[in-house]
Amino acid sequence: MSFITVKNLWKEYGDQIVLENLNLEVKQGEFCTLVGASGCGKSTFLKMLLGQESQSRGELLLDGETFPREPDRHRGIVFQRYSVFPHLTVRQNVLLGLELEQKPLLGKLFGQARKEALEKVDAMLDSVGLSASAHKWPHELSGGMQQRLAIAQSLVMRPRVLLLDEPFGALDPGIRADMHGLLLRLWRETGTTIFMVTHDLREGFYLGTRLLVFDKVRNDPHDPQAFGATITYDLPIGETDKALFTNITASVSETARNQAA
Template sequence: MSYIQVRNVWQQYDEHVVLEGLNLDIAEGEFCTMVGASGCGKSTFLRLLLGQERPSRGQILLNGQPLAAEPDPSRGVVFQRYSVFPHLSVLDNVAIGLELSKAPLLGRLLGLRKREAREQAASLLTQVGLGHALNQYPAQLSGGMQQRLAIAQALIMKPKVLLLDEPFGALDPGIRKDMHALLVELWQQTGLTVFMVTHDLSEGFSLGTRLLVFDKTRIDPHAPQAYGSRVTYDLPLNARRQSASTASLQLQTGH
């Protein structure tokens, strides 16, 4: 059985159809890059996967179960605009995710539990190359470092699915290359199932194990919003990289 099943999903806002008849089967550990013209529904599809929105029609299943109606720790997300807390240090930006999940009433942990959460956050920050910046604040970091922080925020909850919406679009080419290498390394280590929206076709081809192209197949000039986008091309990529991720996943699960 596929890990994620998308069954005849439509998304419509009043008379505006954004997605129509979307059907996909995604295996666990796949890295799906998504490309297409602006406004063709890529980010809308990410919001459906995250649980920020529910489909107008159809269903999305995660591991055989209906997708939770609201965002939960099983799905991490990274946006193009850095979703960090400017008033918190780098370490606290990551540790707060653990504190809020384990102490939802107080929002803070105490004693040994707090120390363990901060040690876990520090370890992850070292893994993403921010071990030297634990006590700095986001405003003191470069754009690439802030995006590393955002990725650490998403990964600290150990999600099963990572959703990326143009995460490197605002970065310089050299920094983007470094971030590509970091993302692939983290994906191979964790066995995450990844969905990444990008406007850079070369980025889509080089990073993913599967390229999904979104486009409208039907257009009515008299009613331009009457039809939505579908996945018009579904291309397998980087089979060797997929095998590495699958091997990592099997080691983690003991299969």
């Protein structure tokens, strides 16, 4: 049985059809990258996986059961903008989720429970390279470090599914490359199932084990909202494919630079 199953899934807002007839089966531990034109429903699909949106028609199943209707600890999300709490230190930011899970009313842990939670927090900060910044405030961190913090906030909860909505789009190329390495290492260590929206095709090929292309197969110029997008390509990506794509894009970039010169 598939870990996540999508059957004849539709999403509509009134007369506007955003997604139509999505069908997908995902195994646990896969890394799915989602690409496509702006407005084709990639982020909407992510919200449906998170529980922020419900389908209009069709089925969305987790381990054969209907997806939970509300966000929970089993599904983490990281956005392009850094979703961290500015009034909490780095360590406190990562600790907060564990405290709210165990003590939803007080939001505080004490004694042995706090000690065990802090051990998990410190291990996660070490994994994302933020141990030396544990007592800093978010505004004291660079953009890349803030995104590391956002990833730590999600992964410390050990989610079964991690949802990434263009998490590296605002980062400089060098920092972005570092974040790619970090994400791949954490994915391999945790075995978390990942869905990541990106507008960078090269990033999609490099990171994912599957590339899902969202597009409209039907268009009505007189009524642009009459039809929605669907998954037009579902491409498995092996290590050979990653290397080939990297070499091709590097060659194209070098040719472009030479022509510009």
